[in-house]
Amino acid sequence: DAGITQSPRYKITETGRQVTLMCHQTWSHSYMFWYRQDLGHGLRLIYYSAAADITDKGEVPDGYVVSRSKTENFPLTLESATRSQTSVYFCASSENRILYGYTFGSGTRLTVV
Amino acid sequence: DAKTTQPTSMDCAEGRAANLPCNHSTISGNEYVYWYRQIHSQGPQYIIHGLKNNETNEMASLIITEDRKSSTLILPHATLRDTAVYYCIVRGGYNTDKLIFGTGTRLQVFP
Numbered sequence: 001d002a003g004i005t006q007s008p009r010y011k012i013t014e015t016g017r018q019v020t021l022m023c024h025q026t027w028s029h030s031y032m033f034w035y036r037q038d039l040g041h042g043l044r045l046i047y048y049s050a051a052a053d054i055t056d057k058g059e060v061p062d063g064y065v066v067s068r069s070k071t072e073n074f075p076l077t078l079e080s081a082t083r084s085q086t087s088v089y090f091c092a093s094s095e096n097r098i099l100y101g102y103t104f105g106s107g108t109r110l111t112v113v
Numbered sequence: 114d115a116k117t118t119q120p121t122s123m124d125c126a127e128g129r130a131a132n133l134p135c136n137h138s139t140i141s142g143n144e145y146v147y148w149y150r151q152i153h154s155q156g157p158q159y160i161i162h163g164l165k166n167n168e169t170n171e172m173a174s175l176i177i178t179e180d181r182k183s184s185t186l187i188l189p190h191a192t193l194r195d196t197a198v199y200y201c202i203v204r205g206g207y208n209t210d211k212l213i214f215g216t217g218t219r220l221q222v223f224p
């Protein structure tokens with residue numbers, strides 16, 4: 001199906017474990033983004049990518065790693081999960097950073113215990 | 114990027130127009146105004162954006178004042194499904210890839 005998909009939908013992990021959240025889009029959009037959403041903080045940008053092999057930090061990048069070897073995939077890795085990283089994570093993509101809006105995935109709800 | 118100010122919450126009767134204001138007094142000439150909404154637990158949804166002219170699409174209209182310091186998103190006939198948090202975002206020119214969300218306006222549409 002065309003669109004942007006995130007997996008898993010829900011994830012519980014333990015403190016200190018590495019966990020990877022997946023994001024896949026079928027449009028070949030150049031731009032992809034990762035946001036986290038927490039009560040009291042709204043949506044905050046973690047990392048973004050303008051094209052394959054080009055990534056850059058957002059507002060809250062500490063503790064996260066991204067890669068983009070293929071245009072359609074933009075995985076987000078928590079190298080050593082902490083309880084403060086319990087959040088809802090949204091991936092988004094866009095064909096053009098100005099002329100078009102972003103399309104968001106359905107989110108991954110991550111709980112770190 | 115210019116900051117935006119929106120009311121925390123608004124109510125609207127079903128079938129009436131919902132007018133959501135946004136102030137962006139520090140907007141610069143090459144910055145666009147974007148509107149998104151987020152229905153509970155879902156990912157944000159793009160609604161509309163504009164630079165200086167008024168814009169309309171199948172979802173909403175965007176009215177930008179002549180001095181560009183404020184804008185209004187209009188949902189012409191609000192339905193219960195329009196209950197959501199609405200975000201007004203200003204993002205600039207050709208040097209900014211990032212879309213930074215504020216706290217938004219919580220719109221409650223009532224029967």
